[in-house]
Amino acid sequence: MPRQFVACKFRSSDTRTYTYANDGDPVAPGDMVKVPDRSGDGWKRVHVVSISDDAPPFECKPILGLAPQEEDAAPETETAADPLDGDEMPF
Structure with missing residues (x-):
């Protein structure tokens, strides 16, 4: 499998792309990678x-693999309940 050179954006609204090298499973435009x-x-x-x-004329950092779907990402820790939830305001 040939090496892929992958142009990526950190945010979809970014105008600049950053190129990474991929020696793993092929990726395609629209994929989210690490x-x-x-x-x-x-x-x-x-x-x-x-x-x-x-290959671009510069050294590229590697792609680490496909990124997990946001739903599959590590769960957020629960936050403490608002002390005023369910309580009537004193004024």
Whole structure:
């Protein structure tokens, strides 16, 4: 399977794309993928805009794989209830 060079956006409204290398399962425009974050310890979710087989003239960071669907992402922790929920206002 040939290496893909994948143009991605962090937000759909971004005008700039960032190119990453993909040596894993093929991805397609519209997919959401994981890329390394700036610290290198975690990852960010990005939107695939386009694919190319031609290498750019610069080194590319790798795609880490497909990103989980937002519904499948880690559940948010419950927040404490509002102390005034269900209570009548004192004034």
